[in-house]
Amino acid sequence: MITRRRSHLRAWALLGALLGATGTAWPAEAHQARAQAPALCTSSREPALAARMSQDIAAALKDRDGTVSVAVHDPGRGLRCRLGDTRLYDSASIAKVLILQAVLGRAEELGRAPTRLEAQRMKAMITRSDNTAATDLWQKLSRARLNRVLREAGAQDTVLGHDRYWGLTRTTARDQLALLAAVSRRTQALDLMGQVVSSQAWGVTAGAPRTVKVHLKNGWLPRATHEWRVHSIGIARGTGTTGTAAVDYRLALLSHDNPTMRYGVRTLEGVALAVHRGLAGGTAARGFTPGHRISETPDGSVPSGAPGPLPPAPPHPPQEWGTFPGTVPPSRTARDRRRAPRRPRSRPSE
Numbered sequence: 001m002i003t004r005r006r007s008h009l010r011a012w013a014l015l016g017a018l019l020g021a022t023g024t025a026w027p028a029e030a031h032q033a034r035a036q037a038p039a040l041c042t043s044s045r046e047p048a049l050a051a052r053m054s055q056d057i058a059a060a061l062k063d064r065d066g067t068v069s070v071a072v073h074d075p076g077r078g079l080r081c082r083l084g085d086t087r088l089y090d091s092a093s094i095a096k097v098l099i100l101q102a103v104l105g106r107a108e109e110l111g112r113a114p115t116r117l118e119a120q121r122m123k124a125m126i127t128r129s130d131n132t133a134a135t136d137l138w139q140k141l142s143r144a145r146l147n148r149v150l151r152e153a154g155a156q157d158t159v160l161g162h163d164r165y166w167g168l169t170r171t172t173a174r175d176q177l178a179l180l181a182a183v184s185r186r187t188q189a190l191d192l193m194g195q196v197v198s199s200q201a202w203g204v205t206a207g208a209p210r211t212v213k214v215h216l217k218n219g220w221l222p223r224a225t226h227e228w229r230v231h232s233i234g235i236a237r238g239t240g241t242t243g244t245a246a247v248d249y250r251l252a253l254l255s256h257d258n259p260t261m262r263y264g265v266r267t268l269e270g271v272a273l274a275v276h277r278g279l280a281g282g283t284a285a286r287g288f289t290p291g292h293r294i295s296e297t298p299d300g301s302v303p304s305g306a307p308g309p310l311p312p313a314p315p316h317p318p319q320e321w322g323t324f325p326g327t328v329p330p331s332r333t334a335r336d337r338r339r340a341p342r343r344p345r346s347r348p349s350e
Helices: 002-019 028-033 047-061 092-109 116-127 131-139 143-153 173-183 187-193 261-279 332-339
Strands: 041-043 067-074 079-083 212-222 228-239 246-256
Touching (some): 041 047, 047 079, 067 261, 092 116, 092 143, 092 228, 116 131, 116 187, 143 173, 173 187, 173 246, 212 261, 246 261
Antiparallel strands (some): 067 246, 228 246
16 A cells, blocks of 8 residues: 555654664665654663664564554653654544543542442453443543543643544544553552453563563554554553562553554554563563454444544634724624714704
8 A cells, every 4th residue: 555655664764763873774765864863762861771672663663564653651760762652543442541540530539439330331441342331431521521631641632532432532652651650540540451351462561571560451443544543552560570670661552554453463562572671671471462363353442434533613703893802792783883874863843
């Protein structure tokens, strides 16, 4: 597909800069951009680790088609990785993490634990990616509350899906990383994200050693445009290779323009392997998810035939009145009276 191939070349224009002079042959676009693109991973405390991870992530994306965004944060090491992390994607089922955070936050504000029904819905929504449960919770949340959750987390670009279409929420890897930071402070949220059924536990789990637990949520959805969206976000906690160093980092991997779900999962897992190798080390508990274990069935977060995002509202027409702040336009009747020719004042009869 031509568009996918072009996006592949555009991605290499950035990735070529990450490896510098390694003797590898790069496309012409990569050669031209080499001096301009910033490092993928940065760390004031461990710059050598950041440089190595930049190379490993770039190598994982070599020859992969599609559009991929990466956001990683390890607060303990002061390390961040960013690749296209402000690009917008349809959320698909990772929007359920936002719903989870909003429901738990509302219960906390009301000074109570989640109701039994809320707890049942949240568990089904996160561990099995149940869409009916997600829709029920979504419809009981106001848009004002959901937007406040995003704002308080520091998410800057996420736009909620219209009506009941929470799966069409538009988001970025950077915003998902911010939301994960907020979610990581809620024990109940972490518990649920640590119980995802094995058939859906692909993506950011790939490459994690046995000493590290990955709490995750995935999304997988094909649409008429951008083919398959395949996303995986997670929080990794545990101990490193020495058994004493604490491990605590977050990663958000988003993608679209994938020809199949399997292809997208393989791309994201290559990045996840590089991240876990750099930040946790040790022998991976599992490698790539076998192809036969990846279903090509969509996550159902957006019903087939659902309309896309609503177009932006048209600009307001120019106003004749109220140019200055605080002024109020007069009624049409009053305006018409001012414009009408004045009648001569009648005089009392003598």
